[in-house]
Amino acid sequence: MEERDYLAENAAYLKKDLGKNNISQNLFQRFKELITNGQLPAGYMMPNENVVSEQLGIGRSTLREAYTALAVFGFIRRSKAGTFVNEIDNIVNIAPFSITVENSDLNDLLEFRYMLEGETASYAAKRATKDDIAQLEYYYEKMKEFRHDVNQFVDYDSMFHMQVAVATHNKLLMSTMLASKDSFENGIRLAMRESLTQNPRVIDVTIELHGKIIEAIKGGDYQTAYTAMREHISYVNLTVKYG
Template sequence: MKDGRTSDKVLENIQEKIFTGEWKPGQKIMSEIKLSEELNVSRVSVREAIEKLATLNIITKKQGGGTFVNDLGPSVYLNSLLPMLILDRDNYMDILEFRLITEPETARLCAERASEDLIKELQFSYEKMKSYSNDMKKFTEEDLKFHTKISEGTQNTLIIKVNELLRNVLEYHQRTLYESLGPEGGIHEHKFILDAIKNKDSELAAIYARRHAERTISDLRKLK
């Protein structure tokens, strides 16, 4: 078996030990040599698996001190989505349909839970969006920042993490869409969402977030 495929099997084996609780947070895992002996694979394959898990923040390597299991919050389990999302950058419609399902409830929770400080940050982000109406790169950055703030307002770690994962994938597509159709629709819709959140009107926030997602999908279909 090739080293790449072997390292994936090693990674799955280590993940299973961690996710089932056999290896607990803070615990030092066995050395690369012992792992290679236990799994009957090369040290190269073990090292590759360890590096991947460290990148996903599931374990931490300490120079000269060994490798330790991290304390895994819910958001860590979503890190494995990142390679898939990067590879599937062209599935913009799939992402928009996912947002159509999630963003209304995200806006609803934000309206219920957002602090006054976060609402001020949303307002600031919206004002910057308006000021960048002739610069689609900066406008898109503020658009995505606005949605990031809404996710933070939910105080839900999974929602925040999913938004973070989607943000980089969305940036190119969102900018292309705005360059083709202009920012006016986005500016108006973000204002409605913002006002609903400021007024703590969770139902209205969800309705406007849904309309915003639906309009974006409709615009993309027209372009295609």
């Protein structure tokens, strides 16, 4: 008996009106819904990433971002054998924390990330693989490419920070970063728009600081990675508060 291709059956829903921004987040939400309601059943092995990317009309990096989020929350598990849908009972539920983050003041969120992300960058410097670093470099280059497009710039900035968390290979750190991702993005977009009208150098400084972070992680220099990340978050704090 031929196995059902559940992904192909749901491909039209997954790819419909994904938009131009937050594609990976939108895809994550749709995969989550299909897994929760059983349309992508427990034990189902996802097709090869190239096949899925082609079916959905998206890049592999976008698909991997969605997969990373799904894996962090326990919806899927990834191994050398493939990508599999988990049993519902195994799915991690951190909704209460997510709700707390969504209702937090932006300054509180920035202070929280100041405490969290320095350590995250430090662990990333100790544990990042070649693939992790390649993905960080990709997002960094995209930030430079879209320096004149605030929405796109913030998207890739956020992906960069999420990838730093992924490079720690610590699921709790990844979950915490993911839970704060949307609230952080929305607040920073508003802050960036306001700041750019007063100080066009904000984006240039942000790019420069990200460059320091990535070089420290590449070099395995966990102390510099820690310092550079805290310098970056401090700069964002000042930008948000004082423009």
